[in-house]
Amino acid sequence: xxxxxxxxxEAKFDERKVRIEKMEKLREQNVNPYPRSxxxxxxxxxxxxxxxxxxxxxEIEKQTAVYKYVGRIIMIRDxxxxxxxxxxDQEGRFQAFISKxxxxxxxxxxxxxxxxxxxxxxxxxxxxxxxxxxxxxxxxLVLMSKALRPLPEKFHGLTDVEARYRQxxxxxxxxxxxxxxxxKRSMMVNxxxxxxxxxxxxxxxxxxxxxxxxxxxxxxxxxxxNALGVDLYMRIAPELYLKRLLVGGFEKVFELxxxxxxxxxxxxxxxxxxxxxxxxxxxxxxxxxxxxxxLVTSMVKKFYNTETLKYGEHQLSFARPWAKIxxxxxxxxxxxxxxxxxxxxxxxxxxxxxxxxYATMLPKDPNIGEMLMLVFDEEVQPKIVNPTFITHYPVExxxxxxxxxxxxxxxxxxxxxxxxxxxxxxxxxLNDPIDQKGRFLEQEKNKAKGDEEAHQFDxxxxxxxxxxxxxAAGLGIGIDRLVMLLTDSxxxxxxxxxxxxxxxxxxxxxxx
Numbered sequence: 229x230x231x232x233x234x235x236x237x238e239a240k241f242d243e244r245k246v247r248i249e250k251m252e253k254l255r256e257q258n259v260n261p262y263p264r265s266x267x268x269x270x271x272x273x274x275x276x277x278x279x280x281x282x283x284x285x286x287e288i289e290k291q292t293a294v295y296k297y298v299g300r301i302i303m304i305r306d307x308x309x310x311x312x313x314x315x316x317d318q319e320g321r322f323q324a325f326i327s328k329x330x331x332x333x334x335x336x337x338x339x340x341x342x343x344x345x346x347x348x349x350x351x352x353x354x355x356x357x358x359x360x361x362x363x364x365x366x367x368x369l370v371l372m373s374k375a376l377r378p379l380p381e382k383f384h385g386l387t388d389v390e391a392r393y394r395q396x397x398x399x400x401x402x403x404x405x406x407x408x409x410x411x412k413r414s415m416m417v418n419x420x421x422x423x424x425x426x427x428x429x430x431x432x433x434x435x436x437x438x439x440x441x442x443x444x445x446x447x448x449x450x451x452x453x454n455a456l457g458v459d460l461y462m463r464i465a466p467e468l469y470l471k472r473l474l475v476g477g478f479e480k481v482f483e484l485x486x487x488x489x490x491x492x493x494x495x496x497x498x499x500x501x502x503x504x505x506x507x508x509x510x511x512x513x514x515x516x517x518x519x520x521x522x523l524v525t526s527m528v529k530k531f532y533n534t535e536t537l538k539y540g541e542h543q544l545s546f547a548r549p550w551a552k553i554x555x556x557x558x559x560x561x562x563x564x565x566x567x568x569x570x571x572x573x574x575x576x577x578x579x580x581x582x583x584x585x586y587a588t589m590l591p592k593d594p595n596i597g598e599m600l601m602l603v604f605d606e607e608v609q610p611k612i613v614n615p616t617f618i619t620h621y622p623v624e625x626x627x628x629x630x631x632x633x634x635x636x637x638x639x640x641x642x643x644x645x646x647x648x649x650x651x652x653x654x655x656x657x658l659n660d661p662i663d664q665k666g667r668f669l670e671q672e673k674n675k676a677k678g679d680e681e682a683h684q685f686d687x688x689x690x691x692x693x694x695x696x697x698x699x700a701a702g703l704g705i706g707i708d709r710l711v712m713l714l715t716d717s718x719x720x721x722x723x724x725x726x727x728x729x730x731x732x733x734x735x736x737x738x739x740x
Contacts, residue, residue, distance in 0.1 A: 247376050250341045254371070257337055261374035267349040269298045273320040280354050280362050288356055297322060297364055298349040298372060300401065301342060302379070311339075312363065313348065316401075323363045324350040335369040345375030393721050393729055406722075413711045413723055416527060420504065420707075421484065423523055429480045429506060434469035436462065436486070440684045443467030445627070445671075446489040447680045449499070462488035467628065467702060468689045470507050471657060475697045479509040484707065495719040496649055499728050502707040507657075511701035513640045516654040517617055519703065520644060521548055524615070527714065539647050539716050545614050552642075554620035555604055562608045571600060592677060597622025597637075612645040621655075627667040627683050628702075629655035646713055654703035661693035 251261045276295065280288055299315030299322070310327040328336050330352075342348065351368035380402050392399040392406070400407045421431065439458070441448035443465030451460050466483050473481050484504040491497060508515065528537060528546045535547045553561070560566060570576045577599045581590050586606045591598055600622055612618075621641040623631055629639035641655035658664050668685040675682035711723045721727040 243378050244376055247343055247374070247378075250343065251374050251376070254338065254341055254374070257334060259334065259338055259371060261371060263370075263372070265372070267296065267298065267351075267370045267372065269296050269317075269349065271295045271297055273297075273299070273315075273317050273322040276322050276354060276364075277320070277362065280356075285356050288354060291354065294351060294353055295364060296349060296351045297324070298347065300375075301344050301346050301348060302401075304342065304344060313342070313350070315348065315350070323361065324348075324352075324366045325355075325357070325363045326366050326369065330365070330367050331369055338369055338371050342371070343375055343378070345377070345379050347372035347375075390729070393727055394732070396725055409711075409715050409717060409723060410725060412531065412715055416531070416711055416714065417484065417707065419527060419530060420523065423526065424482050424506065427480075427519075429482045429508075430478060432470070432473060432478075432481050432483055433485065434463075434466045434473075434483055436488075438463050440686045440688075442684055442686045442689065443469075443628075444487075444489075445625070445683055447491055449488050449490045464489050465503070465704070466505055467704075468686060470505055471697060471700070471702070472689070472692050474507055474509050474700050475692045475695055479698075480507070482506040493728060493730075495721075496709060496712075498708065498720050498724055501720070501724075504705045504707055506703040506705075507700055509698040509700045512656045512699075513619075513642055513654050513701055516701050516703040517552070517642060520652050520654070520705070521550055521615075524710070531714065537714065537716070539713055540718060542613050542647055544647060544713070550615040550617060550644075552617040552619060554638075555600060555618055555622070556620060556638075558608055558618060559600060559604055562611060563603060566603070572596070574599075577603075591679075595624050597624030601625055609645060609650075610648045612648055615644060615646045617642045617644055623667075624670075626655065627671050628658055628664075630658045630660075631663075649709060649713075650706070651709050651713065652703065652705045654701065657697070657700045657702050659693060659697040659699060661690050664693055665690050 254261050276297065280291075283291075297315065297317075299317040301313050302316045302321065303312075303314035305312045309329075310325070313324045313326060315322055315324060326339050331339065349368075349370040349372055350364050350366040351370075352365045354362060355365050357363055380398060392403070400410070425431070437451065437453075437460040439460060441461040441464055443463070444467065446464040448464050449462040451462060452458070453460055465487055466485070470481055470483060482504060485502070486500055487503045488500050490499060493499065506516070506519070525535070525546050525548055528535065535545060537544050537546065556568075556571060559571070560568065566580065570580060574594075574596055577596065578590065578594065581587055581599060581602065584606070586602065589602060589606075594602075604618075619642045620632070620635075620638040621629065621643070623629075623637055623639050626639040626641050629641040631637075631639055639655060641653075643650050643654075644652035658667070668683065668690070671683040672685050675684070708720050708723050711717070712720060715723065717723050
């Protein structure tokens, strides 16, 4: 640890010691620094501002209402026999004027022993200061909770990215824009739920622990159930359970909840993430194209009243209709040295990929579909900016999707890409139990060859399909990624309150 770091650590420790001493002095004066919440607020910063900001000084002076306001102290301006406290609540900030003449001896003692970070309650009438700022003229002051540690420095804030994620509570306190992102996320999730409910979809809940990892192609987390003596998998997708509900007679269902995938961490990947899956009987993937377009454009209009949003260096246009193009055609369009003939020739495609920077990603004994998607992922996907539906996915990488009747090598599937990232995935569901069994067996072969993400064989799901599932369409939307795009957040960690992080080194823990 450097001398600067050591001194900084000592300063933080000393301030904590001073705060503890203040707390002890308060206790000596029969002031509980952590009382039960008997002081009930009857207003908020936003309500006070909306009520009094439009009024003149004379109009405010005529008001007789007494307000109780609570918040965390984020600034203290002390003038000896009084001062101002700037308090922050969930909605914003409001200040309180303190005067020794208006408080009891004990209350003024409390005021003199306050620190930035403490929660307090103030009671009084609202007025305008000589500088034109609104404030509560405090006639009662209550300590709600004493902070023993200081907040990050006022002017520097909490800018260390790792610290923001590891101590999210501090990030929310000192970075108002971060709190706004999470408030907006909550409102967006509520909007999605209301939207689907109004269209007749029933929200359901399915298991988080599965006996078989299914519903997607991904590596699962494994856990163990002691009483049953069996290993279980944290779900990678709710798909197969939601489709069982279609077999059972539900026609329009959705689930908005967590999935878990034992994969790498990046700006667009978190091992624990929020996914929404939507299933409609008697629908096709085209119906979900319409649903996704309408849902997302409705959200953009609702929250921003525009069709164009900034995301990083891009200006995203959500104007309808969105572009639609097949995997095959978009690869040919963006890869000039490829031809339709090469895309049909396994050896020619292998030769092409071996000349590229991603040649090491070529699977052992690859099939045409896998190689087509590798070219798409590496050369095409990063170039997609505006919302674009990529359709007609190879059957080899779509084990749960229905084939096209006129071309069984591709499936009735789309993925939605925005700003180079996948946001949604949907397909007309495969409800043929014989075909589904064959697809599962192919995935089993891939697993035997070392593919850890291959889909496991699910005999119970085949049994369910043999009882007949109506023709249907399924859709999955990555909620975290959608919120990222709609809030101009560059990392998935910026929209997940408590993202998965690498463990801190022991010496770093001790250094703090």
